[in-house]
Amino acid sequence: MVHSKYVNGYLVYYDDYEHRWLKAIGPAAREWEMRYGTDFTTAKEYTNTQIGTSPTTQGITAGIRAAMLTTTTEYQGAQLQVVGTPFQIASGKPFYFGAKVSVDQATESDFFVGLAELDTTLLATSSAHALNHTNSVAFFKKDGATATLAGTVTAGATVAAAFTTGDHIYEIMFDGTAMHFYYDASLVSTITSGWPTVVLSPSIALMSGTTTALHGLVSWMRCIQLP
């Protein structure tokens, strides 16, 4: 059920969960949503970085906005970042980030989704599976494991539920003071400091952990911030 409320004088529509923002209406609401019919040509709407031949295309399966595909080589994959860095975490400016994504390999995969600084290698491309940037708030899963971390680059809380191949919803809600991380609508972590203060872009990355090609399907992904 869709509900609405006022936050900072803006009309915010949300789903059954108050943290799941769908739309905000106001003179300076900052909204971004991955759209059907997106142009994934690099530097148009997204910086589309392919490590190896790892294309992202419009969805063929109904309901899918983006289909990401990796090569069959470990450390190769697809990464998208919205061109520009339209968001910045700041005290008193609530924001919401949410994405519904499925990955077809639970263990042998690197996966990242959230807000990050611009970096064409958010994930390490050799030597060891790890984050390879400094500033983000996100969910991250490392190859060889099914544990998902939620938080910043330097401080991630482990999500209790193991990463699986089905659709999962990853959400971050900053209420202007504290930042809450939700996995499939369940609160998994809250932090009150340590988030980056640099400008950030909605980001998603998927990388093969073995010799199997991976598919990542994005059902939806959106970010809303109130001034």
Added chain:
Amino acid sequence: MSTASKLVNHTGGTSLVFHEHGNEARWYDAIGTNTRKWEMRYGSDFSDNIEYALTLVGTTPTIAQGITAGKRAAIATVGTNAGDGLNMQLVGTPFILAAGYPLYFGCSFAPDNVLADWLVGMGTLDDTMINSSHALAIDAEFIGFYGIGTNAVIAYSEIHTDTVSTTCAGVSSAASHIYEFIYDGVSSVKFYMDGVLEATHSTFIPIGVLSPSFVLQNGSAAARTGTIDWMRVIQLA
């Protein structure tokens, strides 16, 4: 004319649908976690295979952003052979008519002359939905409206040559007309032209994945133009 809203139940929950006041069949927007929305946008990139897959027949037909205020796309068939024109489909096939997922399709389209072949609706990927002999030539599945060289408008649904067609009481002209259909999420599709219910089909409704689709071709040996005021699909999921 003003805007009203209602809550609509569907498999994924309940979504807020904005519609024309007094016309619940004309959806403007919907808000829901997983709402599937597509709308031809101002500033579209009409380069082939970026936002749309284009099939061009004859001497370089064109589609461009509208120059006239309010127009999202301006199409010119350019060539003067019968059948010259343009077949356009959104890249990807992001929609499917599945139980529990109500869907709205709408398009306001104006040809410059009724002697045009045209089609608006949703189809499986198909680069020749109308052939050069002025005949509908759907490869697999389509649902929507078409006209072939006259002012007659046909509401149509097809699955692999099994078809249902209804000749609308409304007729096309060299002016904007609104073509809409609503899938109820159960078993039937209602077709509206200019807000008037023209047909209800409950058989041979497409079951495959579909893309918003548009065709404009010459219906005679003369070049034609057309404009799209707006075109959108909203599905509750």
